[in-house]
Each structure stands twice: as structure tokens, then as C-alpha cells.
Amino acid sequence: MTSRRVPAAGVQAARNGGVPRSGPAGTAAHRAIAHLLHLLAEEAPAEAFDRLSRSVLDATAPSDRDLALTALARAGRVRELLAHRKRREKETQALYESARDLASLRDGEQVLEAIVHRTRQLLGTDAAYLALVDPDTGEVYMRLTLGTVTTRIESVRQRPGQGIGGRIIRTGRPYATANYQADRSLDRDPSVADAVVEDGIVGIIGAPLRVGGDVVGALFGANRYEHSFEPTEVALLCSLADHAAIVIENARLFERAERTAEELRTANAQLRVQGQALERGTSAHGQLMRTVLRRADMAELIDAIGAILEGEVALVDPNGQVVASTRAGHAPPVADPPAAGGEPDGSTTARPGGAHRLDGPADVGTENWAVPVQAGPDSFGHLVFRAGKPLLEADVRILERSAQTAALLLLMERQAAAAEQHVRGEVIADLLAEREPRWDSFTRRAKRASGIDFDVPHSVLVLTAGGVPRRRLLRAAADYAATRRGLASEHAGKVVLLLPGIDEATAGRTVKPQLDRMTGGQVTCGVAGPAASAAAVRELHRSADRCHRLLLALGREGQAAGVEDLGVIGLVLSGTSREQLQQVLAETLGPVVRYDEEHGTPLVETLSVFFSAGQNPRAAARSLRVHPNTVYQRLERVDVVLGHRTWREPQGALAMQMALQLHRVVQQVPIEVLVGA
Known part of the structure; x- marks a missing residue:
């Protein structure tokens, strides 16, 4: 191979960057290249490079002009690479900031607004939009807009497949058009097309917002001039759309998590309240049962109920009479006393457990309640309660349980009274037996076994009630007798009632109405008395029974009468x-x-x-x-x-x-x- 000798001027030119230093032309080319490097270093605008190119063409010698133009061309390429890198850095920075927004768990609305703003800024578009799919109709509606000049564009809705938004939702792929109105591949809605024209939009680019396999919306950029979007712009918009989709999905997940958390908090609060109510109910039940087991009287039970519920309580019998109350002789005010075996009047709210809220006269912020006190078919009346504040569900249950406890106590008292009445009924059976007893021994036995002192004047009542079972009449008579130290039993198919300290007229006037209310029927009552010895009471029974028979024979069933009340017949x-x-x-x-x-x-x-x-x-x-x-x-x-x-x-x-x-x-x-x- 033969060696080629390089001229001294060429070596020097290579050392000086390929530009000869000798002669005027070499000096001009050198200065042009130096200026070119300076413009690259300063990131000068394109106009500066154009001016340098024109000066090189004018001032450089023809022999060095090609060298200068080559340097200019390479410098232009370097400038494009630097601009592309700068743009990529800017896009990367924007995506990084969007990702940082997502990681910071900022408010979803603010993050979406920031993404729409960056879309407009990075793509350099006149406007940017974010549209979402309506889950009810499937239509695409505008969620956020930036850079619009009319309000009509903000209310645009498109069906799936229509326009750019509907097309993106249906296909799940990005789409760009340089001229929206001239794009014949689009199925445009006339109203939407008019809104786009009114806003001056020409070129549009859109990318889908994907959540899993579903498209939930689209992100758009729009220009008011015709513009062909490059693949890099499409890729950038898709990246921003992915970020927006993450924001939307996070918002949904957060909303679901918040809703679940709120439900859990509500359930926890309810469990806490129910736990407290259960604990309070258990405590109340234990306290009430201890009261019953030690055989306390009804007044003590009523006081215990009032202390537990912090209000006024009273037991009202089927006749409307107050049996026991936290305030002696008084009952909480109600519209009307409850009827025997029925519901209290004025009831506004009834519960399956039997509690009724009443419309009786009450102070502001107070409530009146009544609960039936019942054991099987037997009604003992109502438990009436006045609350100083609206009752909670747990308090109403305690009130209902208190009524059950009161019924239990009354049932126990009734059973004890029935046992006592049985013993005392034997006294009546001996007294009214066909064979007359020995009066001295009978009087002592009656006083010792039943507490009946025949030295006290007694009146005798013989009772029947049409349509009322004899057992119910006997129970009512026994309950009435128990409160007045009397005695009730059955004899010869009729109820016999012995009452101390009451005369014939008073007994006929007061006892029958009470028994009518207690039995719910019409009682026929033959009355005689009073008498102050067992033998005389035996004779009174004959007289009372005769009056009873006469009432029935004279068609006066359902009345009460003594001999004097029978008129001339009685006197005769x-x-x-x-x-x-x-x-x-x-x-x-x-x-x-x-x-x-x-x-x-x-x-x-x-x-x-x-x-x-x-x-x-x-x-x-x-x-x-x-x-x-x-x-x-x-x-x-x-x-x-x-x-x-x-x-x-x-x-x-x-x-x-x-x-x-x-x-x-x-x-x-x-x-x-x-x-x-």
C-alpha cells in the first residue's frame, strides 16, 4: 500500500476541527463553526441558525462552503436530538409528577385536574378534556374540561360508538384526527358536532381510561387548527390516561373502603349499644327476679322498675284502678284507663311484645307507655310508665320484661291466694252444708284455719253470670275477696261471696259493677246481710239465694238485689x-x-x-x-x-x-x- 502524504494545511485543518486556519476563507469558516457551537451551547432558537446559514453562504469561500454547510447540517441534527431529549425529559418529568400525585394519595379531583392540565401543557393543545362513562346509560359525558371557550361543549354526551369518545369507549383503542369535521370515518351526533364547531375545535386526540378489562372513560387533547398527531404524542396521552384511570379506580376503591368502614363503624356502634342494652337488660332481669324470689310485694316491685327505668310506674288493674305506683295512689297520666283484657285507648305505637306508646297528656319530651300484664289468658291489667325522655329499644324491652315479672308475681300471689281460698272455701262448705255444724267448734276452726271472725258482721252474696264460665267468676270473686279480707267459694253451682264490714245496700251497689268489669259479663247478685254470727250468716245465705232465684224468675238477670230491692214481691x-x-x-x-x-x-x-x-x-x-x-x-x-x-x-x-x-x-x-x- 502506498502512503498518501497529507499537506501541512490539511493537518492543521484537522487539528482545528476540520476547518483550515490559513487564508481568509479558512478564517471565515472557523468563525462560522465557532459561532455554530456557541448557538448549540446556548440552545438558540431556529431563527439564529437560519441567520448563521445565510451568512455562511454569503461570506464563505466556495472551497470551504461545503465544509461549513456540512457542519450546519450536523448541528441541526444535534439540535433536533437535544430538543427531542428535552421533550422526553419533560414528558418523563410530567409522568413522574403524576405518579407522585398518585402515590401521595391526594384528593382524586385535584389529581385529575392536574392530569388534564399536564395533558394540555405537554401536548401543546388548545384544550384538554376528561370524559367518563355513565354506568346507568353507558353514555360518555364530560367530567373535566380545560381550555374551552363555550359552555355547550361541557355538557356533551355521546352514545357508545358515536364520535371520538364513543368510538374509543367501544373499541378500547386511542384515536386521533387532524380535522374532526372532515373525518368521514366518524359517526357524529349532530348536536355534538355543533358544539365542537362552536368551540372552534379541529384536531382531536383521545386515549381510553382502562380499569382492568373495562373502559371507564377517555382523555382528550384538542387544537383549534388542523394538526396531525405523532405516535409519540399518542403514547404520551395513553400514559397520562393510564394515570387518570388509576386515580378513578383508586377513588372508587377509597369510596368503597370508606363505605365499608362506615358500615363497620355503624355496626360496631350498634353492637356496642346492643351489648350495653343486653348488659343492662340482664342486670334489670336479675334485680327483678331477686325481688320476686324474696316474695316482695307489688309496691316494692313497682319501685324497683321505676328505679331501673328512671320514671314513674304504676300497675293499673282491669278496672282502671291503681294497684301500686311509684307515687302512692297515682298513675302516670294516660288518655283513658285500659279496658279489661283490651288495649289502652289512645295508643299510637304498638309493638309485637305488647308495649304501646300512648297519646295521653304529657310534658314536652316525655312519653307514656302501657304494657299488658298477662299470664296466658289471664289479664291482670296494664303496667303504665311515664318516661322523662324518649325510650330506647332496650328500655322498651326492659319495660315489657317488667310486665312479665309483674305477671309472675301476681300469678304467684294468686296461687297463694287460691290455696288460701281453698282452705277458706272448706269453711264455706262446712257452713252451708245440709247438716248444721256445731257452732262453737266451727267458729274456732274457721278463725284458726282461715282467719274469718264471724263476730264481725258479714254480708252474703250469691252470684252467677250469664255467658261467663263459673271458674272465671269464682276467680274474680276470690280476687275481690282477697283485697277485702273476705271469702269466696262455690256452692250448689253458684259462687258464694262473704264480705266483712259491709251492709246489704252497699254490697249490692258496689260489688256487682266491679265483678262485671273483672269478668266482662253481667253478674246476677242476690244479697243479704249483715249478720254477726256463723249461724246467722248461714241463714243469710238462704235469703241471698232466694233473692238470686227471684231475680232470675222475674226476668231481672244481670241485676243485684236484696229482699227490700225486690219491691212488693220481696215484702210479701x-x-x-x-x-x-x-x-x-x-x-x-x-x-x-x-x-x-x-x-x-x-x-x-x-x-x-x-x-x-x-x-x-x-x-x-x-x-x-x-x-x-x-x-x-x-x-x-x-x-x-x-x-x-x-x-x-x-x-x-x-x-x-x-x-x-x-x-x-x-x-x-x-x-x-x-x-x-
């Missing part, structure tokens, strides 16, 4: 012997009765209706549903049968009416019972 029977009664009936009405029996005529019935109608034959005919002439004929037949007309005169009419009453009674009650021994 109280002083009449059996023979006298038979004689009165035989002389006054006997012939008419015999005539009816022999001839099958209704003369006795006609007489009874005639006097009931005020001795008016036409009124009697209407009641009997016969012609008035028939009544006249029957009355004339009575005249013939009796052999006189004096029964039509005032004194005779009174005797005839009395005989008719006695005849009706004797048909139902034996004469020996009516007149006594």
Missing part, C-alpha cells in the same frame, strides 16, 4: 208462710189456672199481658197478635170463671197482679225456697 215473701202463699194463689188465680189446664186456653197469659198493657184491651191485643174482640171475650170468660168482676177494680187489680207475679215465680222457684224455713 219475707212475711209469708208457705200455707199463706198457697192460699193467696188458690183464691186469686187458682180457678183461672185450672180452667186453662182443663180447656187449653191462654187466660192467665191474657191477664198478664192485659195488666202489662195498662189494662188496655186493644194494646193487649196488639201484643198478643189477636183481634181486640178476642181479648174482650177472654176477659169476659175470666169474669165467668172467677164468678165476679172485682179483679177489674183497683184493689182487686192489685191483688190479681200480685198473684200473677207470684204464679210466674212459683213456676221457676219452689215455694219452700221462696218463703224460707
Whole structure:
């Protein structure tokens, strides 16, 4: 190989960067290259390089012009690389800042706004948008906008597949168009297209927001001039869209986590309240049961309930009477006292457990409640409570449990009273037995076994109640007797009630209404008394039983009466012997009765209706549903049968009416019972 000698000028030029230093031309090229390096170092704008290029062409010798132009071309490439690197650094910095925003867990709204701002800044677009998919309709709606000049663009909604947003949502791929209006591949909604034109948008680029396999929205950049977007811009927008999708997903996850946390806090609070309520209910139950087990009275139980619930409590019996109260003799005010076996009036809120909130008169901030005190089919009344503040659910349950405890205590008291009544009932059985007891020993035994002192005046009541089971009447009578140191038992199919310290008139007036309310029926009550010895009380029973039978025979069922309350019939029977009664009936009405029996005529019935109608034959005919002439004929037949007309005169009419009453009674009650021994 032959060596090639390099001229001295060429060696020097190589040492000086390839630009000859000798001669004027070499000096101009050197200065141009030095200036070029200076512009590169200062990152001068493109205009400065253009001016240098023109000066090199004008001042450089033709022999060195190619060298200078080559240097300029390479410098331009270096400048492009530096600009590209700078842009990439800027994009990287923006993505880093977005990632830092995500890592800092800032407010999602602020992060999305920052991403939209960076999209506009990095892409250099006139506007940027963030659109989301409506989960209900599937439409794409604007969520955030930046750089818009009209408000109409902010309310744009697109169906899937329509426009750029709908296309991105449907395909899940980015899309860019240099001219939105001229792009024939788009299915445009006229209203959306008008909004885009109104805002001046021409070039649009969009990228999908993906969450897993779903597209939840899109990020857009838009220019008001025609512009073809480069792949690097598409890639940058996709990266920003991924960040926005993360923000949206995080927001959803945070919202779900917050909702779950709130639900857990609520559940925890409810569990805490329920735990406290359970603890309080257990404590209250234990306290109430200790009160029952030591056989405390009802007043002590009511005081314990009032202390637990911090309010006024009263037990109201089925008759509306206060049995026990935290304030002696008083009950919390209610609209009306509860009816026997029924619900209290004025109830506004009923619970399955039986508690009722009442509309009774109450101060502001207070509540009145009533709970039935019931054991199986037996009702003891209601537990009435006045709270100084609205009751919690746990307090209402304690109130209901208190009513159950009160029912248990009353049931125990009733069973004890029933056992006592059984013993005392044996006293009544001995007292009213067919064989008269030995009075001295009986009196001592009655006082020792049942506490009955027959030296104290007692009244006797004989009771029945139509439509009411005898057992219920007996229980009501026993409950009534237990509160008044009396005695109740069953004898000969009727209930017998002995009450000390009460006379006949008072007993008939007060006892029957109480028993009516307690049984829910109409009690028929024969009364006699008082008497202050066991033998006299035995006779009183006969009198009371006779009054009871007379009430039923006279059609006065459901009433209470003593002998004096029976009117003339009672007075007649109280002083009449059996023979006298038979004689009165035989002389006054006997012939008419015999005539009816022999001839099958209704003369006795006609007489009874005639006097009931005020001795008016036409009124009697209407009641009997016969012609008035028939009544006249029957009355004339009575005249013939009796052999006189004096029964039509005032004194005779009174005797005839009395005989008719006695005849009706004797048909139902034996004469020996009516007149006594």
C-alpha cells in the first residue's frame, strides 16, 4: 500500500476541527463553526441558525462552503436530538409528577385536574378534556374540561360508538384526527358536532381510561387548527390516561373502603349499644327476679322498675284502678284507663311484645307507655310508665320484661291466694252444708284455719253470670275477696261471696259493677246481710239465694238485689208462710189456672199481658197478635170463671197482679225456697 502524504494545511485543518486556519476563507469558516457551537451551547432558537446559514453562504469561500454547510447540517441534527431529549425529559418529568400525585394519595379531583392540565401543557393543545362513562346509560359525558371557550361543549354526551369518545369507549383503542369535521370515518351526533364547531375545535386526540378489562372513560387533547398527531404524542396521552384511570379506580376503591368502614363503624356502634342494652337488660332481669324470689310485694316491685327505668310506674288493674305506683295512689297520666283484657285507648305505637306508646297528656319530651300484664289468658291489667325522655329499644324491652315479672308475681300471689281460698272455701262448705255444724267448734276452726271472725258482721252474696264460665267468676270473686279480707267459694253451682264490714245496700251497689268489669259479663247478685254470727250468716245465705232465684224468675238477670230491692214481691215473701202463699194463689188465680189446664186456653197469659198493657184491651191485643174482640171475650170468660168482676177494680187489680207475679215465680222457684224455713 502506498502512503498518501497529507499537506501541512490539511493537518492543521484537522487539528482545528476540520476547518483550515490559513487564508481568509479558512478564517471565515472557523468563525462560522465557532459561532455554530456557541448557538448549540446556548440552545438558540431556529431563527439564529437560519441567520448563521445565510451568512455562511454569503461570506464563505466556495472551497470551504461545503465544509461549513456540512457542519450546519450536523448541528441541526444535534439540535433536533437535544430538543427531542428535552421533550422526553419533560414528558418523563410530567409522568413522574403524576405518579407522585398518585402515590401521595391526594384528593382524586385535584389529581385529575392536574392530569388534564399536564395533558394540555405537554401536548401543546388548545384544550384538554376528561370524559367518563355513565354506568346507568353507558353514555360518555364530560367530567373535566380545560381550555374551552363555550359552555355547550361541557355538557356533551355521546352514545357508545358515536364520535371520538364513543368510538374509543367501544373499541378500547386511542384515536386521533387532524380535522374532526372532515373525518368521514366518524359517526357524529349532530348536536355534538355543533358544539365542537362552536368551540372552534379541529384536531382531536383521545386515549381510553382502562380499569382492568373495562373502559371507564377517555382523555382528550384538542387544537383549534388542523394538526396531525405523532405516535409519540399518542403514547404520551395513553400514559397520562393510564394515570387518570388509576386515580378513578383508586377513588372508587377509597369510596368503597370508606363505605365499608362506615358500615363497620355503624355496626360496631350498634353492637356496642346492643351489648350495653343486653348488659343492662340482664342486670334489670336479675334485680327483678331477686325481688320476686324474696316474695316482695307489688309496691316494692313497682319501685324497683321505676328505679331501673328512671320514671314513674304504676300497675293499673282491669278496672282502671291503681294497684301500686311509684307515687302512692297515682298513675302516670294516660288518655283513658285500659279496658279489661283490651288495649289502652289512645295508643299510637304498638309493638309485637305488647308495649304501646300512648297519646295521653304529657310534658314536652316525655312519653307514656302501657304494657299488658298477662299470664296466658289471664289479664291482670296494664303496667303504665311515664318516661322523662324518649325510650330506647332496650328500655322498651326492659319495660315489657317488667310486665312479665309483674305477671309472675301476681300469678304467684294468686296461687297463694287460691290455696288460701281453698282452705277458706272448706269453711264455706262446712257452713252451708245440709247438716248444721256445731257452732262453737266451727267458729274456732274457721278463725284458726282461715282467719274469718264471724263476730264481725258479714254480708252474703250469691252470684252467677250469664255467658261467663263459673271458674272465671269464682276467680274474680276470690280476687275481690282477697283485697277485702273476705271469702269466696262455690256452692250448689253458684259462687258464694262473704264480705266483712259491709251492709246489704252497699254490697249490692258496689260489688256487682266491679265483678262485671273483672269478668266482662253481667253478674246476677242476690244479697243479704249483715249478720254477726256463723249461724246467722248461714241463714243469710238462704235469703241471698232466694233473692238470686227471684231475680232470675222475674226476668231481672244481670241485676243485684236484696229482699227490700225486690219491691212488693220481696215484702210479701219475707212475711209469708208457705200455707199463706198457697192460699193467696188458690183464691186469686187458682180457678183461672185450672180452667186453662182443663180447656187449653191462654187466660192467665191474657191477664198478664192485659195488666202489662195498662189494662188496655186493644194494646193487649196488639201484643198478643189477636183481634181486640178476642181479648174482650177472654176477659169476659175470666169474669165467668172467677164468678165476679172485682179483679177489674183497683184493689182487686192489685191483688190479681200480685198473684200473677207470684204464679210466674212459683213456676221457676219452689215455694219452700221462696218463703224460707
